[in-house]
Amino acid sequence: MSQAAIADEIGKHLERLIEIWASAVRDDPRIESDAILSKPELIDHVPAIVQEICELIRKNEVPNVRNSHEARANVYGRYQQGYKGRDLIRELSLLRITLLDHLKDISEDEAASFDSEEVHKSGKILNLYLDEEMRYAISVYGSAPRPPEAGVS
Amino acid sequence: MISQDEFDRFVKDYNEDYKLLLTRASRRHYDCLITSFMVLKDFYNMIQVSYDSGQYKFNTLPYPFSFRADHVLLGNLGFDDEEIANIFGFLHFVKETQGMEFEDCLEAGTLAMCARVR
Numbered sequence: 646m647s648q649a650a651i652a653d654e655i656g657k658h659l660e661r662l663i664e665i666w667a668s669a670v671r672d673d674p675r676i677e678s679d680a681i682l683s684k685p686e687l688i689d690h691v692p693a694i695v696q697e698i699c700e701l702i703r704k705n706e707v708p709n710v711r712n713s714h715e716a717r718a719n720v721y722g723r724y725q726q727g728y729k730g731r732d733l734i735r736e737l738s739l740l741r742i743t744l745l746d747h748l749k750d751i752s753e754d755e756a757a758s759f760d761s762e763e764v765h766k767s768g769k770i771l772n773l774y775l776d777e778e779m780r781y782a783i784s785v786y787g788s789a790p791r792p793p794e795a796g797v798s
Numbered sequence: 799m800i801s802q803d804e805f806d807r808f809v810k811d812y813n814e815d816y817k818l819l820l821t822r823a824s825r826r827h828y829d830c831l832i833t834s835f836m837v838l839k840d841f842y843n844m845i846q847v848s849y850d851s852g853q854y855k856f857n858t859l860p861y862p863f864s865f866r867a868d869h870v871l872l873g874n875l876g877f878d879d880e881e882i883a884n885i886f887g888f889l890h891f892v893k894e895t896q897g898m899e900f901e902d903c904l905e906a907g908t909l910a911m912c913a914r915v916r
Contacts, residue, residue: 686870689867689870690867690868692867693864693866693867710843710846710847710850711843711846711847714862714863714864715864715867717846717862717863717864718862718863718864718865718867718868718871721859721861721862721871722862722868722870722871724859725871725874784849785856785859788855788856789855789856789857789859790856790857790858790859
C-alpha cells in the first residue's frame with residue numbers, strides 16, 4: 646500500500662472519522678469550551694485539517710509553517726470562538742488518537758497488503774502536523790491579544 | 799532583521815490586503831485574482847516564518863490564509879450570504895478556468911498566473 650493509498654483510505658472515511666472525533670470531544674469531561682459551540686461550529690476546520698494531512702501524506706511532505714494553513718486557520722477560529730487553549734490542545738490530542746486508531750485499522754487490513762514503512766511514515770506526518778498546530782496554538786494563546794481586538798477593525 | 803514595529807505593520811498590511819482580495823471576490827471581480835492571492839500567500843508565509851522564529855509576537859492576529867472552510871470567518875469579516883457565495887464562487891471559477899483547485903494553483907505558482915500577467 647503506497648502513501649497515496651493510505652491518504653485515500655483516510656479520505657474515504659473522513660465523515661465517519663469526524664463523527665468519532667466530535668463524539669470523543671463532546672464526551673470528554675475535561676473539555677469545557679465545546680459547550681458553547683453548535684455541531685457545525687465544533688467541526689469547523691477539522692475536515693479541512695484532515696484533508697490537508699492527507700495531501701501531505703500523499704506527497705510524503707514534512708509538515709511545516711508553509712504547508713499547514715488549515716491548522717493555523719483552526720487555531721485562529723478557536724481563538725476567536727473563545728475556546729480555551731487547553732481545550733484546543735485536548736481536542737487535537739483526540740483527533741490524533743482518532744486518526745492513529747484508523748491508521749492501525751487500515752494497516753491491519755490484510756487485503757490492502759500495506760507496507761509497514763509507509764504506514765509509519767504516514768503516522769509520522771500526521772503527528773508532526775498536529776504538533777505544528779499545537780506549537781502555533783501555544784504561541785498564539787500565550788502572546789496574542791484577546792478577541793475582539795484580534796484582526797483588523 | 800526587522801523590528802517588532804515593522805512586523806506589526808506587515809501583519810496589518812496583510813490583513814488589509816486579505817480583506818481587499820476577499821472583497822474583490824465577493825463582488826465577482828475574479829480577473830487576475832489568483833495572481834494576487836499567490837503574492838499574498840508568500841506574504842502570509844513570510845509573516846508566519848518570521849513569527850515561528852520566536853523573535854516577534856502578534857499584537858494583532860493575522861487572518862488565516864485559508865478561507866475554503868470558513869463561512870464563520872467570512873461572516874465575521876462583514877460579508878453577507880450573497881457575498882460569501884461569490885467568494886466561494888471564486889474557488890469554482892479557479893477550478894473551471896485553471897483546471898485545478900485553488901490551493902493547487904497557488905502551489906503551481908507562475909504556471910497558473912492570469913493571462914494578462916503571464
